[in-house]
Amino acid sequence: MEVRGPAGVVRIPPGRQQVILALLLMEAGQVVSTEQLVDTLWEERPPDTARTQVHICVSRLRKSLADASVTAPIDTRAPGYQLRVAREDVDMYAFTAQVKAARVLVKEGRAADAAAQLRAAVALWRGPCLNGIPNRVLRTRALRLDEDRLNAVEDYLELEIGLGRHHELVGEITRLVHENPLRERSRGLLMQALHRSGRQAEALETYRSARELLIDELGLEPGASLRALERAILSGTGADQPARPAEAPAAEPVAAKPRQLPADTADFVGDERLVAAAESVLTGGSGRAVGVVVVVGRPGVGKTAFAAHVGHRVAMEHFPDGQLYCELRGTRGGPTAAAELLGRFLISLGIPGPMIPAGLSERVEMYRTLLADRRVLVVLDDAVTESQVLPLLPGSNTCAVLVTSRSRLTGVPGARQVELDSLDPARSLELLGLVLGQARVDREPEAAAALVRTVGGLPLALRIIGARLAARPHWTLASMVSRLASERRRLDELAHGEMTIRASLSLTHDGMDRSSRELFGLLALADGASLPGWVAGAVLDDDCPYPSDLLEPLVDVQMLDVVAVERTGEFRYHFQDIVRLFAREKAAAGIAPAERAAATARMLGGWLALAEQAHRRVYGGDYTVVHGSAPRWSPPSEYVDELLADPLEWMDGEQANLCGAVQQAADAGLHELCWDLAVTAVTLFEARGYLDDWERTHLRALAAAKTGRDRLGVAAVLGSLGTLHINSGQTRKSSAALTEALDMFLDLDDPRGLGLCRRDLGLLARRAGDDDSARRLYEEAMADFDRAGDVVGRAIVLTQRAEVLGRHGEAARARADLAEAMDIYQQTGYEGGMPHTLRRMGQIQAGEGELHAAAATYRQVLELVRRRRDVIGEGHLLRNLGEVSLSLGEHETAVDCFERSLALREQMLDHGGAAAVRVDLAEVHLRRGDHAKAVDLLTHAAGVYADRGMERERARVERTLVQAGEGTGGD
Template sequence: MSAVLRRSGDSVFRILGPIEIEGPAGPVWVTPGRQQVVLALLLMEANQVVSTDQIVDTLWNQLPPDTARTQVQICVSRLRKKLADAGVDLPIVTRMPGYQLLLGGNTLDSHVFAGKLAEAGVLVKEGRAAEAASLLRSAVALWRGPCLSGLPNPALRARALRLDEDLLTATEDYLELELELGRHHQIVGEVTRLVHEHPMRERLRAVLMLALHRAGRPGEALEAFRTGRHLLVEELGLEPGERLRLLESAILAGDTIGGRAEPGPPAPPPAPSFERPRQLPADTADFIGNEALIRTAEAVLVGGDRRAVGVVVVIGRPGSGKTTVAAHIGHRVADRFPDGQLYCDLRGTREEPTAAADVLGRFLLALGIPGTVIPMGLDERVEMYRTLMAERRTLVVLDDASAESQVIPLLPGSNTCAVLVTSRSRLTGVPGARQVEVEVFDAAQSLDLLGRVIGAERVAREPEAAAALVRTVGGLPLALRIIAARLAARPHWSLASMVHRLASERHRLDELAHGEMTIRASLSLTHNGMDRRSRTLFGLLGLAEGPELPGWVAGAVLDDDSRYPSDLLEPLVDVQMLDVTTVERTGEFRYRYQDIVRLFALEKLNAEVSPDMRRRAVERLLGGWLALAEQAHRAIYGGDYAVLHGTALRWLPPSTYVQQVAADPLEWLDGEQANLCAAISQAADAGFDEACWDLAVTAATLFESHGYLDDWEKTHEKALQATRAAGNARGTAAVLSSLGTLHINRGQITRAHEALTTALATFQELDDPRGLALCRRDLGLLARWAGDDDEALVLYADAMRDLDRAKDLVGRGIVLTHQTDILCRRGRTDEATAQLLEAIMIFEGAGYRNGIPHALRRIGQVQVRAGKHQDALVTFTRVLGMVRESRDVIGEGHLLRNLGEVNARLGQDREAKAYFELALAARERIMDLVGAAAIRVDLAPVLARLGDSNRASELVLHAVQIFGDRGMERERVAAEEALTVLTAGR
């Protein structure tokens, strides 16, 4: 459903034309002049911070009065009052360095316009031109004149021109789409008017020429060209562009021109290159460190004469800044590693350090290998990882390693790569590693850092107190930063008073001589200075076990439903008890504790907060993750389809977070992968079995779509332990059913059958229709693989009856798609096509876009079996564009192979060869050796017909070897038979 302009608090806002506000009681009149200009600027930049300087420049251009900033404050204050008096819900909040107008939902016409354009782009890519054209027309209809017309402000007008240009582009887009749909007669009049209004826009003139030509009026089409050429030459001294000249030539030649207003089909999109991950943590702007140490590390990492991989181990005690130093070094040398930087926190100081096999799984995914292709064993993963890294220049950063056994499997084999490790231990067993030790700051470095944070003048005023303060905190960077931040937040405090406070604390805490004791004293001092609510939040936030947390978590642990829960965290950020980073994709703030600070938070929490309060906070935290994951699944599938849910508490975060999930649910799931896995594990450990299994099976949407099979297995094994320990029969069955799907993805037939049949028995006892349907759907697939089509059809029929009982439309569409493979093999192609069309209608109606490419590909396969090869060619080409758009590399390989097959059937061997070779490259890129071997067998006869018999034989020999090595006897025999045919044909 496309966005429509709707009321929020009975108010709507319009800038696409004269500026208008409609409040609960009707139109709201805003005083012309500065108030209108400020309001227009804030609406143009809705939800973004607009600096006071920017407002001043907009109001006064280059000559602002001395009181400009004060006048801006007065103007904003009056604007707030004006809107509030009219009952308009439009918060204008103060955000350094200016103001932010907070606007949610589809309440601003320019936001609705942009949303419609984006949705139309998706429809175009899906081949739904008529819907896209209609949507674009509705977007253009939102305009009531030029953007911000009636406001003669030059700075605003320059901004408005960008939107006016978007209007013309959208108009041209829908006109070209309607040309594709054969509506040339209907649009001629409209395009003629637009060309008259915008005579220099060549794209509009091209649409007019093509519409006239296709309407049987070639003379008028050529006249439109000549008129445009005359204008361009007379006004600008330029000849028409290539598009217009080609159209003129085609019309003169009497060619039939179809499609858009430029002749010739678009070039196919290039195959994607290999992934270049950029995973380094952020660098520190005010970094201070040992330059000699950094240069030593750089020399090892980028040295040109080494024969093996360069390895540097950065060691140091807690709080010494090892991670900060490693991140800084990584950024300094990043340009020497153009193929990317991999990063992983090995959690060596945690109770369960990250296993090397898990790290390799993450790295292989980041390097572009789909989860279904990643091998299970550590040795096989090491082999694949080192093969991928052999010809790349990549930096690997391994943070917080506990032992050599964590690091050694993660070392690339090539001297083109380098590895940077941090650890509290001397990892002398890592081959060829250079150990560099991060010392605490000396007096000069400490004073330098202190001066950068609180100001060099302040340090200079109290040199003795500054030196005493540095000695007191022991030179530990973390402790020094906390104290400096405290002083920076309180400019009226003297450095001597801070020294006195630290001295007083030392009498009540452990010795402040070195190590963790220094940090605990500093943290205690800061903690005691916070208000009660912030201290409670500080402790409760430590319950969250994810690596980096979104702001809504603060609201969940406090059970605070305010619109901006991240504001609750700002006091903790101000005193550096909490670190803040920014997510590059969304600009959203994320928060995290340093490990020692989190331990301190939990220590304080256990002493100050009751176990019952802590348990309720964890339940709300898990409920927040569950509610958002559920929203993501709904956005992907169009509702609660093809998934089981339980009765655990849901805690819904503010609407801004829900909107972020709905905007791109798979991207949100991917960004929260580590947090979701941590939440599932925490739910199991805390005894929340219902939340645990529900969150695990809901997160399987992410695990399956992105190939995170290791996370799928680990989270589900954890959930299985929790449900079995709690005697939760339905939860156990739900997890087993999802594990069955996982085993199918891995080709583990026996394990899949065992898990699914066990789950099926429980669902039969519970008479749970959705659970029964999910199990029978997957058991039907196993029956197909076993060659028992009759049993599969029985299971599919039962599954659809169960789905109808559960009112699960999308689940029904999925089963319809599955069973058409059997119908097609039995020659029932008309029936198969009808079922696939029904499935597509279901998917489109529900909004489950991921199912459409699968069903369309099946239609292409049905068309091949029915001998409709040209139709199949069109279908496969369309689906190829869809899977490339979604970066589905496995689907791309399938479609390229399908296109090779259908071109070969059509006798178009050169085209078949090109597609098979692209398919082969796609399979080799993700190291799917078996899939690549199958394509080699397909490619060989095409090469033989083109006269390259030697290469054909080589390809099949390679495939025979791959199939033999993996014990795939049936495939090996078929490949040997193909080789015999090739040899006999020479």
């Protein structure tokens, strides 16, 4: 690590100052807690003065940087420090930015420029990352960066082989293989370079030596791609064509390699024999079956911590394609359905929401298909029955499953049971020392042993007692033994099942001050798995700018866990399930029902206020949504501005909490708040394709609005359900819901609601071919939106109407509509409407024969949808671009666009869409005279249409097949 200022190199003394600066640089712009710095500097047994030593090191760093005129202030921000430095001044970020830029160049077809950019990025390196700083925590992070460098090297070598530079690369790749003998991709690049240089024998020898090394070192055969390359060289078919460089579309499905494991516990203590047994089942490839481990035990024994620990130990080496995690909520009274969990997993694996089938069996089939060739670990936390787990088991033995449950789940086929019990005395003392501080345990060994015996070695109880003692350094361990002894009935309960947890928690609860106890009880009213800090302000009706200040006393005594840091610098919190139940009991016993109800209303009003603000920032105002008048509670405006800097990303991150708030509002009888929040959350559901959440929240909100006799709410939810049914292709259900909502909005004379219903009914009419009705409905919808002052609603209708006008030869009016819509989007800042309007303009241009202009428009829209990660939109645009290219006679471009569109469709398992693109590709090949290829494509498409019952499309393809067959001279 080196720091340079205006006067040259700035000396940073080796040791702690370098470690602290390195960690702050790796988290530049983020708050790094003092605890994290302590844990990084002293991996075991930090001294009592650790925090003071960190403060001294930071002060010296500040002085060194300031004296050298280096602009990199280190701010004190609770609970630690934040380094503010321009990212272009840190070569780690410069490297990452150049690699991203190179990948953009690849997507633009500029392979030579991309290779040069990647070489420039790699040239920033002068050796292994953070070489010379002997710190295990930093070394682990540095290894990930070293891996990124190797990937960049292989990327530019692959690009350059594709550019025909194989002769000059053989030496460089040979050196790379020598330095990284177990990297199969490097071996494959060397085989390609040798083969293309006419050195087939050496290419095959490279494979054989790789195979021998892998078998000797790892006991593994080479991977599928390396084996395929050897076969291609042996057969002489296609090996001279290097693997295409990473041309994955810019809008890859979200989380293609999900990393969802919860954080490992730094002070984990457990039976290493059980850990080893679980690892053996997960990684040992038990025959042809999926390795399944079920971790069982009573509450408080540490099942989730055990699963997270084992998961992290095996994840990167054995399951590099990702780790999926979900809470099955077995102990919360409302277990999550398998179909819903599969929907979440499919989205994490890259399938857009609209592409996910509705039925459980279809979801299981898609899930197992996606995992068939991947090495993925699936962690299912808090399962209650086998029926929850069975649909989530992969079908391939390349994957493994880790389940935690209070039940043994013996009905899960082939599962290895790992039963956790209380810790033995030695491990209990080890855990107590980690939580409390080993020095205090060593000073009173007999009292420490007595504490362990008193709580029966239960990990949760040990952590609670240790935290209470740590918060009161003037207490002795013997005094805690005495306090526990005076509560004999509680100690008896502590040794038996669930009551033991309640008794242990009472010890900590009783030690908190009155305000902390009140917050503890009120905060437990929230249902979310993880909570933002502002919820504390809402339940207390306190608008302090740093809500974490309210919660820190609960964190200090480990009654609340910190699980993440938000972009605002505030934290996210998590109740352990049993702790949440205990807190609710205390709230019911000690807080008046009216106060609890008011706190719940403020908290849910906070979710509504933030969702409403997010919608406004996405759309540029309160457009295209019907609101009620339920009370809102808003955090401080500066906090909201930071939280909603990217409003759609915020909504995405709070997806579970928003859905849970809808349910909780219904349960609390807050009917108006319930439906208002549900329809506002459609901003997220529609943008990200979360159709399951859309339907579930709306059905609950509809029931709540009907219970509350809220006609506006019923109409709003029905209208939104009509839009949902359009998105999911359920025309009849959509028409029925929209018609019912329209009648209600007419009675209420609500212009915005009328405009939304007529807009969607116009869309249904247009799709049914009834253009006259569509035109009438669009005219009425625009009048409604004008009366409501909803300019974005008007713009959306203008965009939809343009297609009808274009079909009827009224291109000038269509262009005028689209121009007005674009003007509205630009004025309001609603970027979401621009791709649809521009795409429609491209279709109008193509229909008028302005093919070059249409192609330019489609390319512009393609960039927009890629930036928005709209994989479905990208597939549509590539197909449109291919159609225009075909009309222009640019057959190569057309083929490229159709093939990329086809790849996206297949990636999403959209078989119907893929069949349509195959028909487009067949037309290109027919025009080029390649009838045999066309027949193959058409035959495949006809089979898909037949399987899906799409008779009209199948008949059309079969007629084309007859014509194509005549061109081949076939039967």
